Amino acid sequence: MKHAFITGITGQDGSYLTEFLLEKDYKVHGLIRRSSSPNTSRISHLLDDPRWKERLFLHEGDLGDSSNLLRIVEEASPDEIYNLAAMSHVKVSFQVPEYTGNIGALGTIRLLEIIRAQFPKARFYQASTSELFGKVFETPQTELTPFHPRSPYGVAKLYAYWACINYREAYDLYACNGILFNHESPRRGETFVPRKISLAVSRIKMGLQEELVLGNLDAKRDWGYARDFIEGMWLMLQQPKADDYLLATGKTTSVRRFVELAFQYIGIEIEWQGKGIDEVGIDRKSGKTLVRVSTEFFRPAEVDILLGNASKAKSMLGWIPQTSVENLVQIMVEADLKKCKSTAST
Numbered sequence: 466m467k468h469a470f471i472t473g474i475t476g477q478d479g480s481y482l483t484e485f486l487l488e489k490d491y492k493v494h495g496l497i498r499r500s501s502s503p504n505t506s507r508i509s510h511l512l513d514d515p516r517w518k519e520r521l522f523l524h525e526g527d528l529g530d531s532s533n534l535l536r537i538v539e540e541a542s543p544d545e546i547y548n549l550a551a552m553s554h555v556k557v558s559f560q561v562p563e564y565t566g567n568i569g570a571l572g573t574i575r576l577l578e579i580i581r582a583q584f585p586k587a588r589f590y591q592a593s594t595s596e597l598f599g600k601v602f603e604t605p606q607t608e609l610t611p612f613h614p615r616s617p618y619g620v621a622k623l624y625a626y627w628a629c630i631n632y633r634e635a636y637d638l639y640a641c642n643g644i645l646f647n648h649e650s651p652r653r654g655e656t657f658v659p660r661k662i663s664l665a666v667s668r669i670k671m672g673l674q675e676e677l678v679l680g681n682l683d684a685k686r687d688w689g690y691a692r693d694f695i696e697g698m699w700l701m702l703q704q705p706k707a708d709d710y711l712l713a714t715g716k717t718t719s720v721r722r723f724v725e726l727a728f729q730y731i732g733i734e735i736e737w738q739g740k741g742i743d744e745v746g747i748d749r750k751s752g753k754t755l756v757r758v759s760t761e762f763f764r765p766a767e768v769d770i771l772l773g774n775a776s777k778a779k780s781m782l783g784w785i786p787q788t789s790v791e792n793l794v795q796i797m798v799e800a801d802l803k804k805c806k807s808t809a810s811t
């Protein structure tokens with residue numbers, strides 16, 4: 466039986482990856498931060514499932530503290546390590562740049578040092594990101610496109626990206642970067658734009674919210690479904706040789722279009738009026754304003770467009786994403802509507 470160690474097990478990707486690995490017969494160890502209130506909502510269904518009692522273990526610790534990390538990795542004795550922990554919100558990283566670097570950049574080195582010294586045969590996955598491309602040099606982006614990060618988050622991830630390659634080259638570790646484009650799900654944090662939209666649209670439908678207030682409507686992202694991306698992470702660690710791979714859907718969509726699709730799903734057609742921060746999205750039928758813009762959600766530096774070419778992952782790993790952005794919107798709004806209905810009835 467293989468042992469996996471996951472940092473960031475309580476996050477969106479950590480929860481799907483844990484499900485995936487348990488189904489593949491792994492023993493899964495996860496790093497969990499001490500919190501004054503429960504932070505296991507995304508994995509509580511797994512913790513409560515008697516099938517996984519002997520195969521799922523949580524260890525309290527922090528990627529900022531190498532003393533406890535060493536003990537925990539020794540307890541997990543992993544064959545595979547997935548480093549998913551990070552302060553992952555790009556806008557927030559401008560407010561907490563030092564902390565973002567400590568966890569995203571130095572946290573990765575802390576783990577790599579433990580692997581180098583104690584578990585040189587373990588396989589390592591680093592959660593790299595399309596934010597590395599930032600102010601893009603070319604579209605679509607590939608594994609060969611130069612980087613130009615645009616936030617403290619992106620800069621921290623750049624350090625981690627090169628740390629991963631450096632340890633592979635210097636110490637012959639099996640260490641891979643997964644350069645993942647935006648991937649979403651009903652488990653996505655509520656302040657990332659797709660989830661903010663799906664939740665607001667559901668609450669507006671249920672009469673629980675009046676308006677949705679957003680930042681830059683023109684930003685474009687290559688949005689995929691988180692479940693599709695998890696298998697790609699795992700596949701990267703099953704190859705004869707370590708390498709770096711980009712995972713993306715190959716289609717880009719603006720925030721504005723994502724909003725239109727989400728409202729369409731509840732039967733509302735959005736008409737845009739005005740310009741800049743005075744732009745509003747109106748329900749074409751009732752004339753009611755449902756979407757507004759606020760500078761509160763603008764970033765000091767923006768990533769205007771991301772669009773990935775995942776040909777390498779397709780040909781080398783056989784990885785092909787299954788979910789279109791239209792399906793993704795449907796999955797997310799449906800789940801949030803269900804959630805809002807059950808909250809309203811309790």
Ligand code: NAP
Pocket residue numbers: 472473474475476477478479496497498500504526527528529548549550551552553554568592593594595644645646647648649654
């Ligand atoms: P997420 O939902 O924000 O989860 C982040 C995880 O990291 C949470 O479990 C969080 O714990 C944990 N964490 C944060 N700081 C920590 C610390 N100091 N010590 C230990 N754990 C810590 O992120 P995600 O969407 O699942 O993404 C997973 C990884 O992929 C992240 O590194 C992200 O930057 C990267 N990535 C994500 C995307 C995407 O579109 N989702 C794309 C490219 C790359 P708490 O639950 O306690 O907060």
Ligand code: GDD
Pocket residue numbers: 553554555556593594595596645646647648656657658659661678679680681682684685686720762763764767768771
């Ligand atoms: N969060 C947020 N909130 N973003 C908004 C809003 C808003 O109200 N309005 C417009 N946006 C725009 C942002 O300016 C950005 O251009 C785009 O929507 C996407 O924002 P997020 O959903 O916050 O994601 P992100 O692209 O910045 O970062 C996510 O994807 C990266 C991969 O490209 C995160 O998951 C990162 O951790 C990940 O690396």
